[in-house]
Amino acid sequence: MAIEISEKTIKHEFIEKINQLSAQDISMCFQCGTCGGACPMSARMATLPRKIMRMLQLGMEERILELETGWECASCHACTVNCPRGIDLARVMEAVRLLVLRKNINKIEPSRLPAAAVRELPQIALVSGFRKLTS
Amino acid sequence: MKVSYYPGCTLKTKAKHLEDSALASLAALGVDVRELPRWNCCGAVHSLADDDLIHHVAPVRDLVRAMDEGSDRLVTLCSMCYNSLARANLLMRNDEVKRKTINDFMTEENDYHGEVEVEHLITFLRDTLGWDNLRAKLKAPLTGMKIASYYGCTLVRPKDVAIEPASGRVINEFVEALGARAVDFGASTVCCGSYQVLAHPDSVTEVVGRIIQSATDAGADALILSCPLCEYNLVKNQEELLQKQKIARRLPVFYFSQLLAMALGLGPESYRPDMNDAASVEFLKSKNFPVGSTAIRP
Numbered sequence: 001m002a003i004e005i006s007e008k009t010i011k012h013e014f015i016e017k018i019n020q021l022s023a024q025d026i027s028m029c030f031q032c033g034t035c036g037g038a039c040p041m042s043a044r045m046a047t048l049p050r051k052i053m054r055m056l057q058l059g060m061e062e063r064i065l066e067l068e069t070g071w072e073c074a075s076c077h078a079c080t081v082n083c084p085r086g087i088d089l090a091r092v093m094e095a096v097r098l099l100v101l102r103k104n105i106n107k108i109e110p111s112r113l114p115a116a117a118v119r120e121l122p123q124i125a126l127v128s129g130f131r132k133l134t135s
Numbered sequence: 136m137k138v139s140y141y142p143g144c145t146l147k148t149k150a151k152h153l154e155d156s157a158l159a160s161l162a163a164l165g166v167d168v169r170e171l172p173r174w175n176c177c178g179a180v181h182s183l184a185d186d187d188l189i190h191h192v193a194p195v196r197d198l199v200r201a202m203d204e205g206s207d208r209l210v211t212l213c214s215m216c217y218n219s220l221a222r223a224n225l226l227m228r229n230d231e232v233k234r235k236t237i238n239d240f241m242t243e244e245n246d247y248h249g250e251v252e253v254e255h256l257i258t259f260l261r262d263t264l265g266w267d268n269l270r271a272k273l274k275a276p277l278t279g280m281k282i283a284s285y286y287g288c289t290l291v292r293p294k295d296v297a298i299e300p301a302s303g304r305v306i307n308e309f310v311e312a313l314g315a316r317a318v319d320f321g322a323s324t325v326c327c328g329s330y331q332v333l334a335h336p337d338s339v340t341e342v343v344g345r346i347i348q349s350a351t352d353a354g355a356d357a358l359i360l361s362c363p364l365c366e367y368n369l370v371k372n373q374e375e376l377l378q379k380q381k382i383a384r385r386l387p388v389f390y391f392s393q394l395l396a397m398a399l400g401l402g403p404e405s406y407r408p409d410m411n412d413a414a415s416v417e418f419l420k421s422k423n424f425p426v427g428s429t430a431i432r433p
Contacts, residue, residue: 072335128330
């Protein structure tokens with residue numbers, strides 16, 4: 001599918017917002033892919049982190065916010081500690097998630113979790129999951 | 136030196152075997168740690184957004200309470216608690232602007248600047264007791280056991296809170312101090328999928344399969360860890376992985392403190408095998424460790 005990229009399509013405000021929320025400079029990324037190689041969840045990811053980073057650099061707001069990658073992230077920081085450009089990708093993924101969550105959108109619905117799972121899951125699973133995946 | 140102990144929510148219920156075995160072991164070792172008289176949830180994860188300060192308040196409150204107790208150190212057992220308390224502590228120590236905002240917000244608490252040291256029990260044992268002293272107190276060394284130390288994420292990442300930034304072998308050293316053989320395996324710091332058990336359980340199952348098989352291939356008899364969420368994911372998924380032939384056999388999983396209590400010669404009321412899964416209990420029986428009355432977890 002052809003994607004039009006031009007000065008008109010690049011959302012500079014979005015890029016600035018991501019940089020501010022994450023306290024990172026996403027322009028530093030040169031798409032080497034070390035992040036995806038280190039990522040434990042990448043086997044099932046349709047869009048790997050380096051592609052997200054490129055799309056962020058190109059300010060492709062709508063397409064990025066539709067992708068699943070940030071919601072598959074487990075915040076394990078494997079990308080962060082391995083990035084040769086020193087980018088804290090865990091913070092970038094958090095920024096991408098928050099731009100959705102702060103519109104009062106939940107990625108998981110706590111009330112729909114199976115009762116049996118809620119009974120047996122450790123509290124830290126619920127607390128961390130709700131912190132990362134609900135608004 | 137005064138040491139406070141922060142248990143965290145999960146250690147009072149689902150991970151009671153982590154707490155019970157650790158506290159019984161510390162008592163047997165003559166190490167005095169006192170639970171904070173009042174504590175709250177650490178928040179489980181560190182807030183990563185630059186503008187999100189409110190979520191740092193919970194762990195900082197725990198740190199303030201440790202300071203108010205007159206403690207130099209706050210010792211934790213749960214990896215996630217360790218990570219979120221240690222990161223909040225660094226933030227309060229290093230970021231002058233955020234520190235002021237958080238201190239100004241907490242009107243009922245004393246101001247905090249990172250006075251307390253957050254420490255995981257493993258490094259605390261090494262630094263206050265020492266491996267040689269620990270060795271001298273063992274009554275049932277774990278001779279012949281091959282143990283894989285699973286560090287997971289939160290004990291080693293990010294680097295500024297890694298329990299041991301230099302070599303990352305401190306749990307292996309602990310295993311060897313207990314008389315067992317430490318087995319190196321490739322997936323020892325691969326994330327178990329963590330809270331994605333709520334949203335992407337299939338991805339968690341897959342990565343757990345890689346971790347378990349990696350430890351088994353390296354020749355481990357059992358795996359130890361210190362995180363109740365890792366423990367849940369690593370135990371829960373094994374039966375399905377075995378049925379789908381993604382792993383060769385079930386690998387027993389214990390908290391590091393359970394092995395400590397066993398090696399110190401304490402009884403099952405201390406290391407609590409009643410809270411382990413069937414494969415782990417069978418392993419203990421095969422090594423002639425008493426398992427007490429066990430209501431087996433599937």
